Amino acid sequence: MGDFNLTVILEAIRRSSGGLSRVELAQIVGLSPQTISNISRRLLDQQLIMEAGKEGSGPGKPRTILRLNPAGMYAVGVHLDPAVITFVVLDLLGDVVRHSRMATPGGDPAEVITSIAGQIDILIQESGVDASKIAGLGVAVPGPIDLDEGSVVDPPLLTRWNRVRIREALTEATGLETLVDKDVTSAAVAETWAGGASGAGSFIFMYMGTGIGCGIVLNDEVVRGTSGNAGEIGHIVVDPDGPLCDCGQRGCVKSSSIPQVLVAEAEEAGVLDGNRQGTDGPEVQERFAELCDKADAGDARAIAILDKSATLVARAVSVVANTLDVERVVFGGPFWGRMSPYFMERVPALLERNNAARMIHGLEVVGTGVGEDVGAIGAACLVLEHMLAPRAQRLLLEG
Numbered sequence: 001m002g003d004f005n006l007t008v009i010l011e012a013i014r015r016s017s018g019g020l021s022r023v024e025l026a027q028i029v030g031l032s033p034q035t036i037s038n039i040s041r042r043l044l045d046q047q048l049i050m051e052a053g054k055e056g057s058g059p060g061k062p063r064t065i066l067r068l069n070p071a072g073m074y075a076v077g078v079h080l081d082p083a084v085i086t087f088v089v090l091d092l093l094g095d096v097v098r099h100s101r102m103a104t105p106g107g108d109p110a111e112v113i114t115s116i117a118g119q120i121d122i123l124i125q126e127s128g129v130d131a132s133k134i135a136g137l138g139v140a141v142p143g144p145i146d147l148d149e150g151s152v153v154d155p156p157l158l159t160r161w162n163r164v165r166i167r168e169a170l171t172e173a174t175g176l177e178t179l180v181d182k183d184v185t186s187a188a189v190a191e192t193w194a195g196g197a198s199g200a201g202s203f204i205f206m207y208m209g210t211g212i213g214c215g216i217v218l219n220d221e222v223v224r225g226t227s228g229n230a231g232e233i234g235h236i237v238v239d240p241d242g243p244l245c246d247c248g249q250r251g252c253v254k255s256s257s258i259p260q261v262l263v264a265e266a267e268e269a270g271v272l273d274g275n276r277q278g279t280d281g282p283e284v285q286e287r288f289a290e291l292c293d294k295a296d297a298g299d300a301r302a303i304a305i306l307d308k309s310a311t312l313v314a315r316a317v318s319v320v321a322n323t324l325d326v327e328r329v330v331f332g333g334p335f336w337g338r339m340s341p342y343f344m345e346r347v348p349a350l351l352e353r354n355n356a357a358r359m360i361h362g363l364e365v366v367g368t369g370v371g372e373d374v375g376a377i378g379a380a381c382l383v384l385e386h387m388l389a390p391r392a393q394r395l396l397l398e399g
């Protein structure tokens with residue numbers, strides 16, 4: 001119970017932008033002033049919070065404000081995308097201390113994991129962070145995953161990665177306690193931890209990467225599903241007359257809307273030349289950037305491809321948003337920066353038109369408050385969430 005109360009107090013301080021006094025904490029979390037005082041002392045001793053001056057203009061003594069100590073704890077995050085691997089070191093506030101990235105190698109997974117571990121060592125050294133204050137390593141990977149096993153299970157765009165126990169391998173290679181989660185779920189965690197106002201309440205995070213998926217947050221709780229694979233929207237039909245999908249249906253998100261498909265459409269239409277040698281992640285990202293460059297330069301055919309993608313993705317988003325009755329849709333991911341002008345012009349109106357609860361509440365559409373590295377930041381936030389966020393399991397007594 002003591003640990004649970006500690007995390008409740010930490011969470012209240014974290015969610016308050018200006019910090020809280022002990023009196024305010026007692027009012028918010030419903031614990032006695034003595035309990036608040038005792039836990040605050042523990043947190044100060046552990047350097048997880050700090051006293052940040054005094055405030056007060058009314059009667060009585062000014063109250064000491066408590067805030068999170070950015071240097072009290074750190075976490076490392078890695079985002080394994082088929083196109084690019086991103087690395088970050090995060091402080092307790094969710095701010096990036098150091099980051100780097102590399103193109104995703106196409107070799108054997110064991111060799112890739114060795115490269116990842118080497119880059120983590122370099123990143124920690126370059127960050128200047130005391131290694132003893134790093135709480136762990138979080139890894140965001142494409143789904144599907146086996147959450148219990150900590151493995152990647154045959155992701156569509158990462159060949160040779162079936163049943164790769166990446167959690168076990170990176171724990172051994174780095175010496176850091178490692179957590180693994182889906183990239184879309186990690187992005188949602190990042191939004192709740194470091195996204196500001198866009199990360200509160202109930203929302204879906206639309207992850208726009210080499211693949212498209214969504215993370216789900218309901219009433220400030222990240223939803224992972226039975227096996228950790230919630231948010232797989234690739235087989236929602238958005239174009240009944242569209243391309244055949246490997247699931248047997250036509251016009252799924254996966255077969256009609258992901259960047260690889262848009263690049264192929266652009267090549268077929270002559271917007272891009274057809275000299276592509278392969279379909280690996282880095283090349284798809286490069287070719288997709290070329291398509292966006294054409295659209296930004298005014299190429300009507302390129303614009304039409306991106307506009308159509310926005311319309312189709314909006315149909316899938318409407319299905320999920322109506323099913324879950326969320327208040328907000330947050331877009332982000334490594335491809336979002338290039339897509340955003342075309343999506344933000346069309347998607348909000350389409351979603352509002354299809355919002356089943358529009359007579360009751362609106363549906364806000366925003367870009368991520370975390371930035372382009374949301375997957376890696378989310379991976380690091382997995383560690384902070386695991387260590388510090390209130391969870392019902394903390395109330396269970398060990399037998």
